[in-house]
Amino acid sequence: MSIPSRILYVNLTDGSSRAETIDPSLPRDLIGGYGINNKLAYDLMPPGIDPLSPENLIIIGAGPFAGTLVPGSAKILITTRFPINGAFATAAAGGSFALMLKSVGYDHVVISGRARDPVFLSLTEEKLELVDAGDLWGMDTYETDDALRSRYEPCSIIPIGPAGENLVKNSITFVDKAGTIGRGGLPAVMGSKNLKAIIVQLGKVPMRMTDRLTFHRLVNRLHDRIMSWPNRQVIQDNGLMPAPPDMSEVHRRTRRPLACPSCPLADKVMVCLDEGPYAGLRTYMPHISAHRFSAKNSTEAYEQSIKYSDALNRYGIGGTNFSGLFYSIVDLYQQGIITREDTGGIELKNDIETALELIRMTAYRKGLGEVLAEGPAEIERLVGERAIGSIAHIKGNAIVRDPRIGGLGTMEFEQMTTPRGAHIAAAGSPSYDPGRPFADFVRHGERMGVSAQALKWLEESGVFNPGRYSKYSEDWYALFNCLSLCNRAQVNRFYHIDTIAALYTAVTGIESSPEELMHIAERAWTIGKLLSVREGFDRRHDHAPVAWFHPLIRSGEEHRITDYDRTTNLTRGDLERFLDDYYDERGYDRVSGLPTREKLRELGLESMAEGLNLPEGR
Structure with a gap:
């Protein structure tokens, strides 16, 4: 006999809500999380809706392993129509949200409508509240998380920062500060609904299990294999993606590993800078993202990399899209292909000051930030035929892996x-x-x-x-x-x-x-x-971006797109x-x-x- 799933519907426009038990046949046909999210989106959202309209839904789902001891079973799924390209898609992140959602007795939440004034949604085992968020509006993602956690801990929080409030399409947010979610504008969808944050507080609904003996035997076997894996300690010491060799010493000194519930690997990281111009800065990230800018040495480059990531995180701007655009437009400016007329009078330099200023401008849609807020496709339109192939994106999202390199x-x-x-x-x-x-x-x-x-x-x-x-x-x-x-x-x-x-x-x-x-x-x-x-x-x-068929120059070396074996x-x-x-x-x-x-x-x-x-x- 299968375990029933529950879904909560919340209408921000009139503040109403209702809970339903999901048709028992649906989990058999689609399981939970991603499958049921997609079916709900298909059934409940008509074609052609504006991603930033009240009719767009935010559909949250947790699958059947969420909240259990299955290693790595912390993923929460959010389905919506993304503003950066108009595509329906599902974003995923770790953190405690899936566990907390199960603990209050729900598998899915569907959020519709638009609140008249800023609110945050607070969910407990006993009730749902739409709480005035006027005092939070304008705060960054970390400030919002800290303010709400001081009131509701233990809880899990999905906030938005200024980028979401200002409907930046190239926005992103976090689950509990560390689990990135919603690249391509989920925060803008939340901002369009005047929804500053979604919080679920820890409940007491027990995880139901059909065959506990078999379950624990399987989980123990997996856990033993993971704990004895030699690379586990490497991840513990260095993170999922180690820092470059010249930054590794300072990174090991300043980082602290973080883990999602049920994960024995702790592949996320908190960084606390203990000296230098940003001493006292504490930030969170899935892994180190190293940037050189115009730093004089590796320690300065590391500190600037952490400051840069922290700014993106706090404002709620997608780092992959923004970083690709930043380096591209700086290069085009320095080549004279784009000018101050294109940048609104700003001189573009490959330094931390320029990067931080453009992040701020993007979050508030000021000057050149108005274009950067729209994402890679809008920058491509700006440069036009002057720099064909300089902006590499697919369906409006910057590429993450370049086949010219690997x-x-x-x-x-x-x-x-x-x-x-x-x-x-x-x-x-x-x-x-x-x-x-x-x-x-x-x-x-x-x-x-x-x-x-x-x-x-x-x-x-x-x-x-x-x-x-x-x-x-x-x-x-x-x-x-x-x-x-x-x-x-x-x-x-x-x-x-x-x-x-x-x-x-x-x-x-x-x-x-x-x-x-x-x-x-x-x-x-x-x-x-x-x-x-x-x-x-x-x-x-x-289609593949035009950029893939132009040589990529790195450190004076030319790279062309090849097959996986690098032979053709x-x-x-x-x-x-x-x-x-x-x-x-x-x-x-x-x-x-x-x-x-x-x-x-x-x-x-x-x-x-x-x-x-x-x-x-x-």
């Missing part, structure tokens, strides 16, 4: 196919590291539950094809999102589809084979795809053929890049074809 693996390729725009979370595979043998890809495919037929084809081909392989990485990621499992490589590596199936049955009581779980994951991914298909997204939007330079035609292979592997139409009606019938989603101009078959 070759075309799944993380580079999947930036084109994800509905959200350039992103790497959904494309984990052995290609994360250079030079992995082909046997590793076959072994990883088996761990992800790739069908025997597809594995046989993969082995016989003997060639890594990022287009075909990315389909399975995406489905694997969808499964982790449905369950609220962390998909970071250092957690993901310990999970096999057989282990996940056994855990799922032990928690929920629903008997599901590995094949059935991967079928559900593919169904969830496809609904996410259909949300954007309704808005007109198709193959035309899944690639052309746009090569990437289009990989896209053909991707759509073919998904069962989509190659010409349009759309799911076919035949594919939807196979997934039990044929009713969703209504009103969509989809091809019948391949």
